[in-house]
Structure formats: structure tokens, C-alpha cells
Amino acid sequence: MDSPVASLLWRSLRVHQVFGANTEVGKTVCTNLLCKLAKKLWRDEHVSFLKPVSTGPLNEADDYHIRRFAAGVAHKTLFQYDIPASPHIAAPASGKPVPLDNDILLQCRAYAAERAARGKGWLFLETAGGVHSPSPSGSTQGSMYIPLRAPAVLVGDSRLGGISQTIAAFESLHIRGYDVEAVLLFRDTKYQNYLFLMDYFDKHHGIPVTSIPEPPARADDADKDAEAMAAYYGGEECEAAAAQVLALLDRRHAERIDSMESLATQAHQHIWYPFTQQACLKPEDIITLDSAHGDYFQTLARPSTSTEPDTAVLRSSFDGSASWWTQGLGHANPRLTLAAAYAAGRYGHVMFAGCIHKPAMALASSLLDAMGNPRLTRVFYSDNGSTGTEVAVKMGLRAARMRYGWDAHQKLGIVGLKGGYHGDTIGAMDMAEPCAFNEKTEWYEGKGYWFDYPTVLCRDGNWSIVVNDKLGEVMTGGRTYGSLGDIFDVQAREGRGEHHQYEEYIAQTLAALQRKGLKFGSVIIEPIVVGAGGMELVDPLFQRALVHTVRKSPHLFTSSASPPPKDARDWSGLPIIFDEVFTGLYRLGRFTSSSYLGVHPDISVHAKLLTGGLLPLCATLSSEHIFHVFGGQDKSDALLHGHSYTAHPVGCQVALESVRQLQSMEKSGAWDWAKSQGWQKAEEEEEAGHANDSLVWASWPLDFVERLSRQTHRIAGVWALGSVLAIHVRDDTIAGYKSNAAQHLRDAVAQGRSGGAGGPWNVHCRVLGNVLYVMTSQTTTRETVQQIVRLVEESLT
Incomplete structure (x- = not known):
């Protein structure tokens, strides 16, 4: 199986991609001129020309032109179609198999790697038609070639209307992350487009425009005709123009590598990293990112990772943390990029208090509809998950205080789970129990009670409910189930009475806390998975029992009679807050992780995947009953919380596009391949079109998860759900965040593989103590998962 495509960057080989502003603008003439003069000026180096896709008769093909007028230049066409039409028409009409985009990219890189192995040289990769001319598969070239990340030369249009065409082509490349190093075009005496474009690109982008004679x-x-063209290519003006462009490309190539190789040292001197003990950080530990696309970063390769004569500067690194749990639709997703550009161009940022704009309203409506929660009617926007949970608790505490008549200065806590962590701002930190994250934070004052809970793990091939020692003192020990789906079938388990001991334990604990005089204003939990607290998969029946017990037991939170709920949508006992910042929006396979529990929260918080990983935004959803608590006439009765960038249009527009894409993928069956990897029994698959809350699946094959779990000498347990894989490495000396047990496995997968057709690649992931977790995106392919599966298993041998 081929490896992912690493970008085209070597120290010795300068690779440049030639795009045209349109068809028939002179791409081949300009490329030939660059090839010919590079061969003349760099006599001791090889010069190459690559045409990935060509259409039309062979005697009119571009590499035929190179062969005829640029002696000594190596040339190759990967896919030639005799039909003079767009590649998306010519390819299927040829009767040959239509190559996928990745097939073309892999062959481009393989050819470049072969040329790089020959030593110093140049490679010019010429596209077909204009920037958005289709590839054989039908995608546009501007999007297809992004993973190669080759610096671009844009051949402008000198004809009538060419100014607009050239600027539009540049902006299409620029918005997709291409570095356009130079613009070349013919010096047309009639329209003189080159004069305007020289001034435009210099003034607005600092990019040189070079004109050459027609x-x-x-x-x-x-x-x-051949004699005239030979004389043209040998003309002084043509050679002088080409020499100017080549000198620029040569200099920029060296500057790019020098800049990347110095970034880590500069960062070590000036950057303060999050969640990093920098006293232990060395410059060589810092990973330099050149770009990202799809599931992969392009990272600076360590010299020791390859023994090739000329090592690749970059390698592909699978983004195994989904960029800290945010990335879901692939890095540099063109649709998200365009959504951001549209909103930036239409609005920029506009203040939100007392105002409304279409992206914010459309996103609010979309979220409320998709949640399927009859309680939720309001959306409060903020900037990230940490502040979003603070907003949620402000809502919940006020609602509880007002209903129970507590004094405004009454100290209130929250009810949560051990290890639960809801953000790094001071208020959010106070919702977490004392732990490594906050033990040395001067203003930390944990306010609440945090329950022990049973967890789910696959151990030695068996799916089990695990009860820790402390919880085991008051609760029956864990048990084994036939499948993860059986554990998540909470209604069937309730039918067997499995919830009774949970509810009894929860009620007795809350009663004991009440006798101590403690008061609580909200319940806040991460549904299904406790994330930062150690990637613990919580028994869903326990969380369901917690919600049910709180809602039917208002007497456990106040000593006096309290008004009953106004209706079925009103909260009871305490407001229930679900922190779905990590677990929501299909991270665990469903739009909302609350659906696994079969209960509706009064407040829920959504971020991270909300914008597909492009930029920060958070939405805190609330019930109408919570909203009305803040409806007094005094301004101080309002929810006095906000951010300068509240509901910024760019974030809302991107989030709207992200949510639509994710919902469309679910509807179209985009994840059916993952669901078929052993997670669902035949009878469950038949019920997939019906309501069945026990259906679970993961991007990771079930047999792989169970194989890992059988390595009991090294692995304490494994679980997978949705896009997440969590490997709990055995550590008999220290538990939790301070453990280093998983670092060896992390380092092993970070070594990766030296290459293949696509080049060197590895997996970049993070650990939480003794837990190594790896996440796919919602667009990750089966083939990519299989590659990572093999790498993980090899790393454990």
C-alpha cells in the first residue's frame, strides 16, 4: 500500500509548479524557456520537465515541444490522452482506467524523488489548462495539487480580459496556500496587461511580474516554424527574463529551507508553549510544520530518518491528535477556506451585542435542529470551550440559586466526575477536582464534588465494565459483555436492573453531602468520554443514572420546599450541563454524544469540531427556562458575559459549512466502511435505519482493538469509539497524568517509515499519562487507518 504524499522539497532539487491563468496563455513556452536556460546556466546540474496529464495528439504534446527545443532536458508525461479535450472528458473516453487524484500525486512525487536522487537540479511540473481546469477524476487542479506544496510560477494572460483572469487565478492559488513566487506573461503591445499587472502584484503582494516577448x-x-521558435528561445530578451526568474526561484528555494531549519531554534528562544515543561524542551524536540493538508502535517524531517543520497526535507506526519481534537474535515479543506474568505470579505468582524447577521442566525438554527433536544432553544456564542463551559455554569448556578432562594453570596459548587476537565481559564479550572493541571495554580479553588465512576475497557479480548478499588467498596465489581454495543444498550441494561446500584450509590453520596451543608448549583459532565482527565470511556449507564437521580431528587439539594418544574422541558433537581466540546459533533460517531445516554441536558457546550478545525468558536445551548432566569428589569440581572469577537461572522460561516458537511457525510453513508469493521452484528446492521441507541462503531477495526487488548503484559486495556482510539499502557508504579508509560509507544510511532512512493511518513500523537490516544478525522480513509494500524502493531513488537 502506498504511503501518504510528502511535499516536493529536497535540498538539491528545486521543484516548481507552473500554472496558467487560462488555456492557451503560453505555459509550455514559458516552461520551455525556464528549462532551456536552467540547463544553460547550471551546466553541471540536471533539468527535468514533468507533465502529469496531457491531452491532444502526441505531436502537439508539451513534452514533445520540450524534447524539440530544450536539448538535454529530461521530460516525462504521466498520463497522455489523444483526445483534444479537458482531462475529465478525455480520460474516460480513452477507454483506460481513470487515475485517482492520489495516483497522480504519488507518481509526481516518485518522479521527483528519482530526479532528486541524481543530485542537484531543477524540476518544472506543468499543469494543464487553467488553475481550475479539471483533473481526470473531475476535481480541479488547484485543489488536487495542494498536497505537493510546490512553489508556483503563474503564467498570466496577455489577452483581452487577461488582467482579470490573471488576478483571479492568483487569488485561487493564494487562498489554497500556494506560494506564488513569480508571474510570467507575454509582452503584448496591444493590451499591455503586463504593465498593469507589474504594478498590481508589486503593490499588493510583493510578487515580481516578468514580461517576455510574444x-x-x-x-x-x-x-x-521550428527555426523561428529556436531563434525566439535564444533571443537575448527571452534569456534575460528567464535568468531573472530563475535567480529568484533559486534564492527563494534556499531561503525556504534556511527559514524552516532555523524556526525551532527561534521558537525555543521566544515561544512559551502550552502544556509543556520547557525546562526539559530542547530545540531538536520542537517539530517544524511547513504546511498541512487532509489528515497530515508536512514536517521538517530529521536528518537521521533517511539514508537516501539526497534526503527529503519534509515528511508527512499523520495528525494523530486531530490538532488537539479540533480537526474533523481535513486541514486546508477548500470548502471551509472559501466559507471563511466569503465571510471575511462580506463582514470582516462586526460587533454582536444587540445585532444579528445571517451566519450567526443560520448556525444557531442548524445546531438547535440537529441536537434533537426539545429543551434547548437558545444559543450563546463565545470563543472557545473553556469560556463556553464558564458561560454554562454561570447559567446553571443562577438558575439554581433563584429557584431555591439562596443568598447571592451563598457558596455553590458543581457535581461532576473525577478527572473531568472543562478548560484552562480560572473559572473552568474550578469545576475540576484537584489534579496535576491545577495543583500549582495560585487562584484555584475547586468548587464541587466529583464522583468516582465505572469505566469501559477491552481487556484480553473482552469488553468489560471496570470498577476501581475505591468505588468497589460501595459497588459490585465489574462484569464482562459480549460487545461494546451491549454495554451501550442502556435501556436493555436498565431492564435487567443494572442501574439500581448506580442510582443508590449516587443518591446516598448526595444525601451525605447535603448533611455536611454543601450546596450545589449544577451538574457538569463530559458525556461518554472524560478527555483531558485520561481518555476514560465512562460506563454510559452510570452517567444516565446520575442525570436521572439528580432530576428526581430535588430534596437532595434544598432543605425547603421548592417550586416544581413548570413543564416537561424544565429542569429539576439541578440544571444538567453536558460539556460536548470534545465528545460532540461526530467525534464519537454521532452528532451529539448525549444520544448515547438517552437523556437531554438543560445546557450543552460545543466547540472544537464545530468549525472543522479551522478557527475558534464555541456555542453554549440553553433551555428557555434557563434563559428566563436572566430576564429581570435590572441590567445586573442579565448574563453579563461576552467577548469582543462574539459570534464573529467568519467563525459562524465556517461552522455552518462544517456542520452541513458532517451531516451530509452521515446521510450519504460516508462512514459505512468503518461501521462494517466488525462493530455491528448482522441484526444490528439491519436495524441501522431504525432508532437503536446501542449501535456503536469506530474508525478503528474491532479485531485490531481486540488484538491490542490481548497484549496484557504491556497493555492495561483499549477502547475505540467513533474516531478515537485510546491505548492504556500498563504502569504498575504510577497512575494518571504523571505517568510516562505511554511515551515509548508514542516515540515508536513517531519514528514512522522511511518512505515508499509517497515519501517518508510518521504519526504525530500525544499522550495523557499512561494513555496514548490516536484520532482520525471524519474524512480519514480506510486505507489510512490500515496504514496506522500496521505501524502501531509493529511499534509494539
């Missing part, structure tokens, strides 16, 4: 008109006599 080639002679094509002669009817082939020999005379």
Missing part, C-alpha cells in the same frame, strides 16, 4: 506566429511550414 513568440512568432505559427508558420505553415514545420521547418520554418
